[in-house]
Amino acid sequence: MFEFLNADQNTQAADTISPPPSAARALRAVPATPTTGAARNQPVRRQWRTALAEAVSQANVTSSHFLGAPRLQPPHPRTPRFGYVYVPDWTYEGVMRLIVQDGATALLLEGAHGGGKSDLAAFIAMMLGRELEIITFDGQVDVGDLMGRWVLQQGEMVWRDGKIPRAMKSGAILRVDEINAAPAEINIVFNDIADGKPYYSREADELIVPDPGFRLIGTMNPHLEYAGTHALNAATLDRFTRVEVRYPSKAMERTRLRLNFPSIRDEDLDVLLDLAERNREQKANDPSREYVISPRALVKTCRQMEHASFSLADAIRYGIIEKAAYFGAEIADALKADVTAMIAARAQQP
Numbered sequence: 001m002f003e004f005l006n007a008d009q010n011t012q013a014a015d016t017i018s019p020p021p022s023a024a025r026a027l028r029a030v031p032a033t034p035t036t037g038a039a040r041n042q043p044v045r046r047q048w049r050t051a052l053a054e055a056v057s058q059a060n061v062t063s064s065h066f067l068g069a070p071r072l073q074p075p076h077p078r079t080p081r082f083g084y085v086y087v088p089d090w091t092y093e094g095v096m097r098l099i100v101q102d103g104a105t106a107l108l109l110e111g112a113h114g115g116g117k118s119d120l121a122a123f124i125a126m127m128l129g130r131e132l133e134i135i136t137f138d139g140q141v142d143v144g145d146l147m148g149r150w151v152l153q154q155g156e157m158v159w160r161d162g163k164i165p166r167a168m169k170s171g172a173i174l175r176v177d178e179i180n181a182a183p184a185e186i187n188i189v190f191n192d193i194a195d196g197k198p199y200y201s202r203e204a205d206e207l208i209v210p211d212p213g214f215r216l217i218g219t220m221n222p223h224l225e226y227a228g229t230h231a232l233n234a235a236t237l238d239r240f241t242r243v244e245v246r247y248p249s250k251a252m253e254r255t256r257l258r259l260n261f262p263s264i265r266d267e268d269l270d271v272l273l274d275l276a277e278r279n280r281e282q283k284a285n286d287p288s289r290e291y292v293i294s295p296r297a298l299v300k301t302c303r304q305m306e307h308a309s310f311s312l313a314d315a316i317r318y319g320i321i322e323k324a325a326y327f328g329a330e331i332a333d334a335l336k337a338d339v340t341a342m343i344a345a346r347a348q349q350p
């Protein structure tokens with residue numbers, strides 16, 4: 001969830017972008033990020049991730065206090081701004097590098113629902129001070145919305161660019177949600193623009209040359225696991241750099257929730273995180289299980305506790321179990337039993 005900055009707020013955002021002194025101190029202790037992906041760097045990466053998570057939690061930084069990201073341009077009026085504390089992680093670091101250093105024009109973020117794909121793209125746009133243009137393939141969008149159409153203006157037919165040419169010309173970050181649901185005629189357009197090449201629009205009779213800042217970020221759920229979705233065709237996929245967005249580690253998810261919901265008790269967070277861990281392990285062992293507790297579901301559960309003063313049990317009921325029941329009473333009952341056992345075990349602790 002984020003909103004767009006308006007012109008007045010831009011100046012304010014630019015002023016607050018440097019980390020507060022507490023954050024700067026904590027962040028200085030974070031070792032430099034490893035620059036190559038070789039297996040021998042795994043321990044360094046782990047170390048880095050833990051240090052980053054700790055620094056973020058100690059320093060009380062907000063998403064506008066980014067940890068060392070280059071701000072390439074002053075913010076555009078349609079730069080997103082976050083209403084919650086976004087915690088950047090290793091995937092963020094990698095994607096940012098692909099966008100800024102490698103200069104990849106098209107990225108595909110693929111991963112299970114509620115794992116942070118869309119907000120990752122929005123956060124990157126915020127950090128780079130770029131305009132974010134969003135397309136969601138929800139069955140309502142037509143080619144005219146995307147490519148443009150002729151409209152009647154003061155008695156004359158004039159061409160009005162759609163979202164894609166607009167983003168290409170202005171150098172926006174174009175986030176395409178559920179990109180694998182795009183109709184075939186749009187897929188063909190993506191094939192051209194994902195290569196960073198100019199695109200000839202026949203209807204407008206115009207060669208659209210992309211601004212060097214233009215980036216296309218597609219997001220999608222893994223097509224094999226989600227009913228109603230389909231694979232990207234091989235030619236389209238070939239043009240994208242594909243990045244898997246996995247659910248965060250338990251430590252990272254704890255940091256996210258702790259920073260966003262400071263009033264929730266540690267013991268309650270433990271129950272939520274243990275429940276999610278168990279459920280996700282079950283899903284990993286048996287991919288046919290339909291219900292998985294997403295990071296989004298944990299956020300909603302915490303929000304119910306913090307904002308609506310729900311008890312832990314009630315919040316779990318509305319945030320998790322009622323949804324699980326949609327996939328069958330058996331799954332919901334198993335979760336209910338887990339929660340009851342966890343809460344009882346906790347009550348017995350001295």
Ligand SMILES: Nc1ncnc2c1ncn2[C@@H]1O[C@H](COP(=O)(O)OP(=O)(O)OP(=O)(O)O)[C@@H](O)[C@H]1O
Nearest residue numbers: 001086087112113114115116117118119256296299
């Ligand atoms: N890095 C982060 N730090 C803190 N919270 C996060 C972070 N990333 C995601 N979230 C939380 O997770 C929620 C879900 O993220 P998002 O909507 O980006 O998921 P998604 O992968 O696009 O989901 P879907 O597949 O359903 O479209 C966000 O609304 C936010 O509350």
Ligand SMILES: [Mg+2]
Nearest residue numbers: 117118177219
């Ligand atoms: Mg999304």
